[in-house]
Amino acid sequence: MKNIYHRPATLFQTTTPGASNVVKKVTFCLLVFLSASCMFAQQSDAFTIKSIYDKALTEGECHDWLRHLTKEIGPRLAGSPGAEAAVHSMRRLMDTLGFDTVYLQACTVPRWDRGAPATGRIINNGVIGTEELRVISLGNTIGTGPNGVTGELVEVFSLKEVEDMGAAGVAGKIVFFNRPMDPTQLQTFRAYGGAVDQRGMGLVVAARFGAKAVLVRSMTTGLDDVPHTGAVALVDDVEKIPALSVSTNDAEKISRLLRQGTVEVHLRSNGRILPPVPSYNVIGELRGTTHPDEIILVGGHLDSWDVGEGAHDDGAGCVHALQVLPLWQKIGYRPKRTFRCVLFMNEENGLAGGRAYWDASNANNEYHLAALESDSGGFTPRGFSAQAEDAVFTDYYRTINDWLPLLEPYGLHFESGGSGADISGLKSQGGLLLGFKPDSQRYFDFHHTANDVFENVNKRELELGAASITSLLYLIDKHGL
Amino acid sequence: MKNIYHRPATLFQTTTPGASNVVKKVTFCLLVFLSASCMFAQQSDAFTIKSIYDKALTEGECHDWLRHLTKEIGPRLAGSPGAEAAVHSMRRLMDTLGFDTVYLQACTVPRWDRGAPATGRIINNGVIGTEELRVISLGNTIGTGPNGVTGELVEVFSLKEVEDMGAAGVAGKIVFFNRPMDPTQLQTFRAYGGAVDQRGMGLVVAARFGAKAVLVRSMTTGLDDVPHTGAVALVDDVEKIPALSVSTNDAEKISRLLRQGTVEVHLRSNGRILPPVPSYNVIGELRGTTHPDEIILVGGHLDSWDVGEGAHDDGAGCVHALQVLPLWQKIGYRPKRTFRCVLFMNEENGLAGGRAYWDASNANNEYHLAALESDSGGFTPRGFSAQAEDAVFTDYYRTINDWLPLLEPYGLHFESGGSGADISGLKSQGGLLLGFKPDSQRYFDFHHTANDVFENVNKRELELGAASITSLLYLIDKHGL
Numbered sequence: 001m002k003n004i005y006h007r008p009a010t011l012f013q014t015t016t017p018g019a020s021n022v023v024k025k026v027t028f029c030l031l032v033f034l035s036a037s038c039m040f041a042q043q044s045d046a047f048t049i050k051s052i053y054d055k056a057l058t059e060g061e062c063h064d065w066l067r068h069l070t071k072e073i074g075p076r077l078a079g080s081p082g083a084e085a086a087v088h089s090m091r092r093l094m095d096t097l098g099f100d101t102v103y104l105q106a107c108t109v110p111r112w113d114r115g116a117p118a119t120g121r122i123i124n125n126g127v128i129g130t131e132e133l134r135v136i137s138l139g140n141t142i143g144t145g146p147n148g149v150t151g152e153l154v155e156v157f158s159l160k161e162v163e164d165m166g167a168a169g170v171a172g173k174i175v176f177f178n179r180p181m182d183p184t185q186l187q188t189f190r191a192y193g194g195a196v197d198q199r200g201m202g203l204v205v206a207a208r209f210g211a212k213a214v215l216v217r218s219m220t221t222g223l224d225d226v227p228h229t230g231a232v233a234l235v236d237d238v239e240k241i242p243a244l245s246v247s248t249n250d251a252e253k254i255s256r257l258l259r260q261g262t263v264e265v266h267l268r269s270n271g272r273i274l275p276p277v278p279s280y281n282v283i284g285e286l287r288g289t290t291h292p293d294e295i296i297l298v299g300g301h302l303d304s305w306d307v308g309e310g311a312h313d314d315g316a317g318c319v320h321a322l323q324v325l326p327l328w329q330k331i332g333y334r335p336k337r338t339f340r341c342v343l344f345m346n347e348e349n350g351l352a353g354g355r356a357y358w359d360a361s362n363a364n365n366e367y368h369l370a371a372l373e374s375d376s377g378g379f380t381p382r383g384f385s386a387q388a389e390d391a392v393f394t395d396y397y398r399t400i401n402d403w404l405p406l407l408e409p410y411g412l413h414f415e416s417g418g419s420g421a422d423i424s425g426l427k428s429q430g431g432l433l434l435g436f437k438p439d440s441q442r443y444f445d446f447h448h449t450a451n452d453v454f455e456n457v458n459k460r461e462l463e464l465g466a467a468s469i470t471s472l473l474y475l476i477d478k479h480g481l
Numbered sequence: 482m483k484n485i486y487h488r489p490a491t492l493f494q495t496t497t498p499g500a501s502n503v504v505k506k507v508t509f510c511l512l513v514f515l516s517a518s519c520m521f522a523q524q525s526d527a528f529t530i531k532s533i534y535d536k537a538l539t540e541g542e543c544h545d546w547l548r549h550l551t552k553e554i555g556p557r558l559a560g561s562p563g564a565e566a567a568v569h570s571m572r573r574l575m576d577t578l579g580f581d582t583v584y585l586q587a588c589t590v591p592r593w594d595r596g597a598p599a600t601g602r603i604i605n606n607g608v609i610g611t612e613e614l615r616v617i618s619l620g621n622t623i624g625t626g627p628n629g630v631t632g633e634l635v636e637v638f639s640l641k642e643v644e645d646m647g648a649a650g651v652a653g654k655i656v657f658f659n660r661p662m663d664p665t666q667l668q669t670f671r672a673y674g675g676a677v678d679q680r681g682m683g684l685v686v687a688a689r690f691g692a693k694a695v696l697v698r699s700m701t702t703g704l705d706d707v708p709h710t711g712a713v714a715l716v717d718d719v720e721k722i723p724a725l726s727v728s729t730n731d732a733e734k735i736s737r738l739l740r741q742g743t744v745e746v747h748l749r750s751n752g753r754i755l756p757p758v759p760s761y762n763v764i765g766e767l768r769g770t771t772h773p774d775e776i777i778l779v780g781g782h783l784d785s786w787d788v789g790e791g792a793h794d795d796g797a798g799c800v801h802a803l804q805v806l807p808l809w810q811k812i813g814y815r816p817k818r819t820f821r822c823v824l825f826m827n828e829e830n831g832l833a834g835g836r837a838y839w840d841a842s843n844a845n846n847e848y849h850l851a852a853l854e855s856d857s858g859g860f861t862p863r864g865f866s867a868q869a870e871d872a873v874f875t876d877y878y879r880t881i882n883d884w885l886p887l888l889e890p891y892g893l894h895f896e897s898g899g900s901g902a903d904i905s906g907l908k909s910q911g912g913l914l915l916g917f918k919p920d921s922q923r924y925f926d927f928h929h930t931a932n933d934v935f936e937n938v939n940k941r942e943l944e945l946g947a948a949s950i951t952s953l954l955y956l957i958d959k960h961g962l
Contacts, residue, residue: 184535461923
């Protein structure tokens with residue numbers, strides 16, 4: 001602040017010697033006025049942001065909303081009764097939060113049913129063993145049928161290995177993808193990104209060469225007994241085969257056995273692909289006071305996997321998004337731009353909600369000045385990732401980084417990178433896309449597992465996330481980009 | 482790095498026109514050499530720090546050591562069998578870690594026994610109610626006797642309120658300290674610092690005016706059912722009275738009842754103050770190769786409260802400290818300075834170990850160039866607090882902040898502030914005292930409670946803490962301060 005005060009005096013010294021005293025005085029006063037205004041604006045923003053954090057930590061409702069979403073509604077796989085209940089419950093909640101319009105946006109979602117829990121056992125001397133492997137069916141996959149599938153495991157560490165082996169190596173066998181997530185990646189999402197091709201594409205690659213099933217090492221950096229589900233990609237011209245995930249401890253155990261010789265397993269899964277059904281995004285909107293044609297969006301995805309309660313993924317993101325407008329109201333801030341809170345449907349296994357939203361938005365020539373998705377859990381905030389079209393990115397990135405003095409005291413920083421699956425189709429509108437980035441160390445302890453429950457979300461960490469998002473969107477709404 | 486490469490060329494352009502070509506060439510070569518060396522040093526440090534993190538995340542033993550300390554040994558209150566077992570077990574462990582000397586340093590610790598769990602009930606119409614309040618005896622306190630204590634509660638929010646009331650207000654009553662920790666403090670330790678006087682000094686202040694007992698709101702920002710223990714100060718000329726802590730939910734409930742009228746409670750606690758016993762700090766030392774008279778210390782405290790397992794407080798700090806030398810060995814680094822790992826005894830309720838250590842060190846005219854304590858839990862690292870004598874602090878602080886480009890990629894920053902209770906008496910030696918500062922949002926969910934168990938420590942977060950500490954101490958050892 002001292003520097004800002006001093007700046008006008010310095011400038012005054014360097015005005016040309018011929019300038020009259022009157023001009024000098026006017027210039028001086030103007031500069032003092034401008035820099036004082038600038039200082040006042042910074043102070044005012046700092047004060048507002050502090051108020052947002054104080055309100056989030058003392059009057060925030062997001063933890064209670066998350067309890068409702070996880071404990072009263074529970075898992076919310078697209079097309080399931082839980083997802084339907086969540087749509088209607090969140091619509092009713094939004095009706096109480098001060099939006100001027102709350103509505104549902106239709107989309108058609110794939111429907112998948114896990115059936116009874118999958119089982120997996122190692123075969124010893126032709127006899128199915130008694131010890132259960134910790135396995136779980138991957139999403140969108142067919143079941144093995146009541147008799148299960150028995151086959152020899154072929155351990156691989158990449159998709160390319162399967163392609164290199166071809167049918168000679170994998171036909172009639174069960175392909176076991178066992179490349180671990182890289183624990184030396186500080187951001188666990190990068191480690192995930194480096195391993196998840198096995199889960200996403202492993203089935204198609206293995207099926208193309210005649211494999212009878214796929215077993216994938218669970219997506220976590222840790223060694224534990226918890227299998228992780230998640231989506232697999234399906235391709236029309238490739239046969240559907242069963243695909244399961246196995247806990248990292250059991251993956252290690254199988255790998256040890258494979259070093260001693262052939263390993264056969266018996267797998268049974270019960271997934272069913274059902275006809276698509278209608279579902280909805282839930283949207284709340286408040287028209288902007290002075291720039292109604294510029295939209296600022298905040299969102300999370302309302303669907304979750306069918307195991308656990310979808311607490312971090314993505315109940316946390318939903319309640320973060322819901323908390324923004326109430327926090328603005330608590331501090332008496334009304335947005336200049338049109339503010340939209342969107343709870344997207346079907347991010348996990350189809351992205352039907354995201355597509356429906358951006359297709360409609362692009363067709364209507366809407367302009368999202370900024371869109372932010374929270375889909376990395378309810379942990380202590382570390383900052384935001386930002387992306388935009390190349391032509392505008394540098395300018396946007398400079399603008400948001402100019403706000404760092406206001407955000408760094410809260411541990412927030414910016415990085416260039418992906419934003420969120422549900423908002424990615426808005427990029428062509430030319431606005432700024434943001435992803436909320438909390439600390440990622442614990443995320444893959446819970447992600448897509450039975451452990452993703454309310455009890456594993458810390459109230460303060462969740463509230464700080466809501467405050468961080470609300471503060472950044474306040475700056476964007478107030479100052480533009 | 483590009484800039485460093487370019488710097489010599491720029492300087493070369495600005496040498497005086499009269500200088501001979503030979504001088505120019507020598508100057509140029511020298512500058513290239515120096516800046517390349519500098520660049521190489523920075524690159525080399527960056528590479529070493531990356532290696533430290535990689536080793537911690539792939540070969541770190543600290544999580545296994547913590548499992549041993551919490552699950553096999555368990556709680557370790559000073560003077561208890563658990564503390565004694567921990568001393569001998571950690572000594573044996575240190576014997577395997579590459580120190581050239583491992584020894585015990587004697588200290589005399591106070592001994593306190595909680596006895597059977599405390600109970601608390603509200604009295605309704607003269608009859609003791611059936612519903613149990615969640616209470617716990619505070620450390621170092623006497624019990625109520627087998628019949629318990631019955632008394633009217635006087636709710637206060639500060640020590641000063643008790644002093645203002647005096648004996649007329651509190652004599653014969655039970656003083657109920659109910660000022661919450663301030664949830665709007667981003668660092669929960671600051672909120673703790675703003676409330677813990679009630680637990681530490683409440684007994685003495687209330688007893689001085691004739692109160693019969695003290696009930697203190699638990700030290701946590703949350704609202705839950707878990708009572709938190711912790712130390713109270715005792716003063717020779719003030720009568721010892723029972724003091725208990727009550728869960729925040731029950732504190733709120735009592736406060737609501739008090740707004741309707743008088744509230745009487747029946748408390749029973751069973752603490753016993755026993756004669757002091759001998760105990761030990763556990764110390765491992767490796768003599769420095771080139772600066773053996775400069776000591777670099779890393780420590781945590783081996784004792785814990787008797788409830789829970791002392792996992793975050795301070796098992797995490799102990800295993801952080803133990804991990805430093807093995808990580809250096811894994812990357813092939815041998816310290817120039819004398820390196821000492823100290824597991825202090827009795828931090829929780831007496832600080833006998835810390836005092837014994839610094840008394841001996843000061844008496845022997847030792848010089849600790851740097852001492853670092855980890856006693857804020859095993860959460861994701863955020864940085865370090867630093868303190869030193871005024872005359873040297875600015876220089877030290879500038880030096881460590883010059884290393885920020887190497888540490889910020891790991892989310893580490895410095896702040897000025899307290900270091901650790903066990904090392905505070907080393908300040909007069911003129912070195913730098915450091916406190917490890919991980920994320921603090923979850924700490925008071927566990928601190929001094931039955932929930933401070935191994936399962937609540939995340940393996941990666943713990944390993945990252947060890948890597949952070951090892952990296953900073955590497956820079957201090959290699960470059961000095």
